[in-house]
Amino acid sequence: MDFTLSKEHLLFRQMVREFVENEVKPIMQEIDEEERFPSEIWAKLGPAGLLGIQYPKKYGGQGGDYLAYIIAIEEISKYCASVTSGIAAHSSLCTWPIFQFGTEEQKMRFLPELLSGRAIGAMGLTEPGAGSDAAMQQTKAYLDGDHYVVNGRKCFITNAGEAKYYTTVVMTDKSKGNKGMSILVIPADAPGLSIGKHEKKMGIRGSATADIIFDNCIVPKENLIGREGDGFKMIMQTLDVGRLGVGAIGLGIAEGALEETLKYVSQRRQFGKTIGSFQNTQFEIADMKTRVDSAQLIIYRAACTKDAGLPFGLYACMGKYYGATIGSDVTRRCVQLFGGYGYMREYHVERMMRDAKIVEIYEGTSEIQKMVIAGHLKVGK
Numbered sequence: 001m002d003f004t005l006s007k008e009h010l011l012f013r014q015m016v017r018e019f020v021e022n023e024v025k026p027i028m029q030e031i032d033e034e035e036r037f038p039s040e041i042w043a044k045l046g047p048a049g050l051l052g053i054q055y056p057k058k059y060g061g062q063g064g065d066y067l068a069y070i071i072a073i074e075e076i077s078k079y080c081a082s083v084t085s086g087i088a089a090h091s092s093l094c095t096w097p098i099f100q101f102g103t104e105e106q107k108m109r110f111l112p113e114l115l116s117g118r119a120i121g122a123m124g125l126t127e128p129g130a131g132s133d134a135a136m137q138q139t140k141a142y143l144d145g146d147h148y149v150v151n152g153r154k155c156f157i158t159n160a161g162e163a164k165y166y167t168t169v170v171m172t173d174k175s176k177g178n179k180g181m182s183i184l185v186i187p188a189d190a191p192g193l194s195i196g197k198h199e200k201k202m203g204i205r206g207s208a209t210a211d212i213i214f215d216n217c218i219v220p221k222e223n224l225i226g227r228e229g230d231g232f233k234m235i236m237q238t239l240d241v242g243r244l245g246v247g248a249i250g251l252g253i254a255e256g257a258l259e260e261t262l263k264y265v266s267q268r269r270q271f272g273k274t275i276g277s278f279q280n281t282q283f284e285i286a287d288m289k290t291r292v293d294s295a296q297l298i299i300y301r302a303a304c305t306k307d308a309g310l311p312f313g314l315y316a317c318m319g320k321y322y323g324a325t326i327g328s329d330v331t332r333r334c335v336q337l338f339g340g341y342g343y344m345r346e347y348h349v350e351r352m353m354r355d356a357k358i359v360e361i362y363e364g365t366s367e368i369q370k371m372v373i374a375g376h377l378k379v380g381k
Contacts, residue, residue, distance in 0.1 A: 003297075005071075012068050016075040019048050028080040031206035032351050037162055038206050041083055046117015051091055055099060059111035066303040070248045074296075077252025078259065079348075081355040082206030084252065085362075088245035089158035090114070093363075094121025094167045097183055097238050101226040110165060110185060122159035124168035124186070124212050125235065127152070132368050134169070134235060135178040139214060141170035143221060148172075148184060150192070150217040156362075160210035161195045164188050168212075169235055172228045181231030185223045192217030203354035240313045242363050244306065247299045247319035250327030250359040254292050257352045261285070261334040264341075275337070284333055291326045298322055314376040321369035327356035 005013070023044055031038045045051050053069045055061025062068075069091070077084045095114050098106060113119035130136040139152025150170055157166075166186045173180030186193060196211025226234055262285065265276035275281050299322075302315035331353035335342035342349050360366045374380070 005067075009068060009071060012064070013071050013075060015048075016050070016072045019044075019050070020076055020079055024076060024080050024083060028082075028206075029345075029348070029351070031080070031082060033205075033345070035200070035205040037086075037208045038080075038083060039162075042086070042117065042120065042162075045083075045087065046115070051087065051117045052115030053091075055095070055111065055115055059099070059107055060115040061111075065307040066244060067300065067307060070244060070299060070303045073245050073248040074252040074255065074299075077249045078256030080206065081249050081253055081352075081359075082204045084245070084249050085204050085207040085358070086120075086159050086162075088242060088249065088363075089123060090121045090163075092242040092245050093123035093125075093238060094159075094163070094165060096241050097167050097225055097234055098185060100237070101183075101230075101234050106185070106222075106225065114165065119164035120159055120162050121165050121167065122157055122163035123238075124154040124157055124166045126154060126156045128155050132365060135181070135232065137169055137171050137181060139168070139170050140174065141172050141182065141184060141219070143172075146221055148219045148221060148224070150184065150186065150214040150219055152214050153196070154212040154214075155196075156199065156209055157212050158362075159208055160212055161198065162208045166193075166212060167225070169231055172231075176229065178232040179229050181235070182228045183225040183231045183234055184219050185225060186214075186217065186219050187223075190217050190219055201358075203351070203356070203358055239364060240316045241306075243316040243320035243369075244299070244302055244312075246359060246363045247295075247302070247316070247321075247323030250320075250323030250325070250356065251292070251295050251299055253327045253352050253356045253359070254288075254295070254323075254330035257331045257334040257349050257356075258285075258288055258292060260347075260349055260352075261288075261337050264338055281337060284337060288326075288330045288333060292330060295319070295322045295326045314373065317364075317369045317372045317376070320364065321366055321373065324356075324359040324366055324369075327359045328353075331356045 049062045052061030053064045054066050057063040073084050098110050114121050141148045141150045168186050172182040192215045194213045199209040268275045299319035302319045305312040334349045
């Protein structure tokens with residue numbers, strides 16, 4: 001068992017770090033304070049090859065693997081989880097169902113734009129009454145000639161208002177429950193689609209989050225992904241893939257906070273010595289480092305298992321759960337080591353602690369992850 005990254009992955013990680021240094025770090029604090037979508041960063045993600053890492057070159061991707069994708073998410077998240085929240089929604093939730101379940105015509109129509117960054121993608125899944133229980137979808141679609149008519153509302157949608165395409169879960173036959181769910185790719189300019197209120201959030205303030213409203217929205221029938229009624233199965237597989245990236249967001253936030261804290265405790269002096277020389281500080285750092293590296297091993301294992309073509313859902317859930325857990329735990333403890341300074345906005349750990357909380361909530365709460373993990377282990381069955 002080899003725990004070292006390949007030369008190619010190491011070079012890729014260095015490239016991502018240079019991108020972060022040049023494009024992300026200079027404005028990461030600004031986009032949080034202004035609560036604005038970083039269009040200037042997004043304009044460079046595609047040309048840098050960071051939106052199609054794990055997709056075939058045939059469709060405009062980089063032909064890489066999921067481990068490389070995870071490395072990119074991890075490195076960018078060390079400094080700006082707002083950016084990686086958008087990337088995860090774009091690259092996994094919107095794009096993957098098209099790649100995995102779409103026809104060749106659909107792949108050639110949508111993927112080159114999405115993977116190059118010429119178009120931003122989003123997923124329309126969460127609704128006011130359908131959060132953790134995804135089967136409670138109320139957005140309806142019925143076929144009328146050569147198009148579907150969609151009515152309903154999605155909420156808390158990442159990239160809403162910025163996306164060109166919304167991979168959207170709809171009910172095409174309410175009487176069949178989750179077997180009546182389907183997936184449509186809905187263009188932002190579809191008649192009857194509008195964007196609702198933009199949310200004011202605790203963290204990831206540079207990530208666009210808003211409602212999508214469908215009022216007799218007209219969608220070409222050729223935008224149906226897979227078959228009618230297969231939506232629930234497709235979305236469950238999509239969420240497994242999405243958890244890989246979200247776990248890496250929590251991991252990256254924790255790593256970034258720990259790096260900031262290591263520098264701080266080596267410089268901050270109290271009682272005539274650096275606070276890093278105190279045993280309590282050393283114990284805190286040692287424990288956090290152990291937790292961070294443990295999370296990284298789980299998340300990397302999940303990605304490598306996916307790359308090997310093996311069942312990876314259990315590891316994806318474990319990685320998402322533990323990445324989220326250590327993201328919140330480590331940032332909270334880092335702020336504590338900073339003392340009063342950690343509470344001030346000029347220190348990045350304050351923003352990191354706010355950003356970390358959402359990882360325990362979106363793409364399946366930590367409680368849902370534990371339920372799914374227990375289900376994989378057949379606990380109580």
